[in-house]
Amino acid sequence: MEQQHEGLSQWQALVSATQKPDLGGIRAHAIVPEGYKLHDLESLRDNPSRVKETVKVLTQQALVGYLERFSTDDSVIFADVSNKRITGIIDYHSATLPEWCSHKAVYDCPLSEAWKAWTSVDKRSMGQLEFAEFLENRIADIAPVGEVYAGPSGAELLEMVLVFQETRKSEFKSVRRLNDGTFSVAFSDEKNGSGQAALPEKIKLSIQPFHNGKHYLVECRVRYRLRDGELKLWVELIEPDVTIEHAFNTVVDEVSKAMPDLMVLEAVAP
Known part of the structure; x- marks a missing residue:
């Protein structure tokens, strides 16, 4: 013993x-x-x-909170624009001594469900029923009418959508652009005879690119194609990459302001 x-x-x-x-x-x-x-x-x-830990945080607030708890004078924040990733390395090298760089907090700017939903149908052609059902399910994403958006409102767009849901067995005859920023589709069927359905040429969304992040106004063009009585519809997001880049730069700026004593580098973290 x-x-x-x-x-x-x-x-x-x-x-x-x-x-x-x-x-x-x-x-x-x-x-x-x-x-x-x-x-x-x-x-x-x-x-x-030493600490060997990589913590993946899910929000900007969680990243700042973690850095406030553990950062030192030598901690460094890396902003990777290409991958939309912010990495805080707690035990980074000092000016005189190397460190292990093994204690990290990583924020990957996860996309919101709304952003993923709209980008999944960007430029994807749909039949009028599928298109109408998509808009009905995402009607809450339509920006409220105000100074920056003149309409249609979510309620008005829903009324237009419901008309298209009634046309599943219709034959579409023609499409005509109107002066009020909409296009009108003429259709006919054996049961109800002829009719008209309208949709705006543009809609504006108010959505968060990142989960629990800031809301952004995103414009969409509504496109259509009429061929042999069949109507195809889709949306085209206007410069979604610009919105994402702006949202990421805003996050970096706000994290930098929240942690004014830490160096922020636009670089890929080691």
Whole structure:
């Protein structure tokens, strides 16, 4: 038993020696004779030798909160524009000493459900029924009528959509552009005779590009194609990449303002 205690104290003495700072950048090494095993002594320390953790946060607020808790004077924030990723490296190198760079907080700017829904149908041709059902399901994304958007409102657009849902067995005759910013579609069927359905040439969305992020106004063109009595409809988002880039730069700017003492680099994190 005494031999076991003696052996343990020798290990602990070795561990204690490794906790002393290196001098002049010289790393600690040990010579181990042949036939011996290499043992990890981490579990014998009072605390881990260093933090090895990559925390993936889901919101901008969580990133700032984590950095406020753990950052030091040497921590650095990397803003990767290409991948829309912000990485805070807590244990980054100082001006005089290298560090492990193993403690990180990563915010990947996850896209919102609304953004994913609209970009999934961007430029994708749909029949009038599928198109109408999509608009009905996403009617809450339509921007409210005001100074920046003159309409139609979500309620008005829903009324237009409901007409298209009634035309599943209709034959479409013609499409005509009107002066009020809409286009009118003439149709006919055996049950109801002839009729008209209208849709705006443009709609404006108020959606969050990033999950729990800021709302942005995004314009969409409504496109159509009429061929052999069959109507196809789709939306084209106007410069969605510009919106995403602006949203990302806004997040970087706000994180920088929230952490004024940390360096922010537009670069890919190591």
